[in-house]
Amino acid sequence: MSVLTRRSFSLRxxxxxxxxxxxxxxxxxxxxxxxxxxxxxKFEGPSAGFFLALDKGxxxxxxxDVTIDSGAGSRESIPRVATGTYxxxxxxxxxxxxxxxxxxxxxxxxxxxxxxxxPFAVIGRKSQGITSDPKSLEGKTLGAxxxxxxxxxxxxxxxxxxxxxxxxxxxxxxxxxxxPMLAQGKVDAIFGFAFSSVLNLKANGVPADDIVPIMMxxxxxxxxxxxxxxxxxxxxxxxxxxxxxxxxxxxxFKAAIADPAEGVAAxxxxxxxxxxxxxxxxxxxxxxxNINTVHVQENGMGDIDADRMKASLGQLxxxxxxxxxxxxxxxxxxxxxxxxxxxxxx
Numbered sequence: 001m002s003v004l005t006r007r008s009f010s011l012r013x014x015x016x017x018x019x020x021x022x023x024x025x026x027x028x029x030x031x032x033x034x035x036x037x038x039x040x041x042k043f044e045g046p047s048a049g050f051f052l053a054l055d056k057g058x059x060x061x062x063x064x065d066v067t068i069d070s071g072a073g074s075r076e077s078i079p080r081v082a083t084g085t086y087x088x089x090x091x092x093x094x095x096x097x098x099x100x101x102x103x104x105x106x107x108x109x110x111x112x113x114x115x116x117x118x119p120f121a122v123i124g125r126k127s128q129g130i131t132s133d134p135k136s137l138e139g140k141t142l143g144a145x146x147x148x149x150x151x152x153x154x155x156x157x158x159x160x161x162x163x164x165x166x167x168x169x170x171x172x173x174x175x176x177x178x179x180p181m182l183a184q185g186k187v188d189a190i191f192g193f194a195f196s197s198v199l200n201l202k203a204n205g206v207p208a209d210d211i212v213p214i215m216m217x218x219x220x221x222x223x224x225x226x227x228x229x230x231x232x233x234x235x236x237x238x239x240x241x242x243x244x245x246x247x248x249x250x251x252x253f254k255a256a257i258a259d260p261a262e263g264v265a266a267x268x269x270x271x272x273x274x275x276x277x278x279x280x281x282x283x284x285x286x287x288x289x290n291i292n293t294v295h296v297q298e299n300g301m302g303d304i305d306a307d308r309m310k311a312s313l314g315q316l317x318x319x320x321x322x323x324x325x326x327x328x329x330x331x332x333x334x335x336x337x338x339x340x341x342x343x344x345x346x
Contacts, residue, residue: 135161141187
């Protein structure tokens with residue numbers, strides 16, 4: 001080996017050693033925290049906020065690597081989170097109250113309200129004798145999927161609305177056939193989320209002026225709706241990840257309200273069989289009726305009113321047979337929420 005070659009080799013070695021030494025001195029970049037999240041239902045317009053938070057990099061900004069899976073109902077996501085199969089999820093806070101009332105030690109709690117007003121409704125047809133008066137349901141046949149969150153409130157709703165159910169027939173139906181059965185006149189009304197069932201009925205050929213949604217929140221029930229839930233073991237081990245998730249998600253919902261078409265485009269990337277116009281309408285209904293309510297516009301997204309929550313637990317004692325084992329403090333934990341100014345959607 002020549003002197004020149006040995007000198008070049010020596011210089012390269014010194015440079016390499018210096019690079020290794022410098023790399024060792026630099027702080028290691030922490031890997032993003034992996035978060036498994038389950039929705040309550042299929043990828044549709046109202047889930048736009050979740051996907052905008054993902055696509056716009058809001059989760060990434062918080063150091064999170066989030067995966068989002070579809071769900072099988074707003075009650076079914078609860079055990080997914082409680083068992084640790086998912087770290088966080090989206091589900092009915094009222095069903096969560098029932099779940100915790102039966103097992104107060106279950107490893108799940110709510111940390112952010114998304115639906116300030118629940119979309120629970122009984123949806124009927126004028127041509128079959130249903131009006132906006134809940135008492136028009138008397139003597140009718142109602143289609144109810146057993147896991148449906150709206151159906152879960154039937155006992156409290158009929159009590160609050162003073163409905164005589166002695167001649168009402170409840171027919172158990174599956175989610176896929178719920179709207180088709182009403183469209184075909186096989187039932188007179190169905191239980192469901194208004195923003196889903198109303199538009200699904202229109203897609204099944206039912207004229208818009210023949211569809212009557214009877215909103216439970218407008219007829220005596222003062223409940224909250226779907227909320228973000230977290231596995232308590234995950235929250236204890238990753239409190240900053242939970243805070244970051246909620247912060248990012250709030251920005252996602254704000255973006256979906258500002259530009260519903262962009263939000264629906266994010267959903268259609270995951271579910272290409274959807275009709276964009278229908279999903280924009282569905283998202284608009286969810287935003288105006290359930291998410292960006294007057295209360296949220298004044299107080300920000302995510303938190304609860306303690307008195308309202310305690311009153312709602314009283315109504316849930318009627319609808320779900322709560323034994324009194326669950327308190328508002330156990331059900332909902334506000335410690336992960338951003339400051340009020342960061343939770344405003346406009």
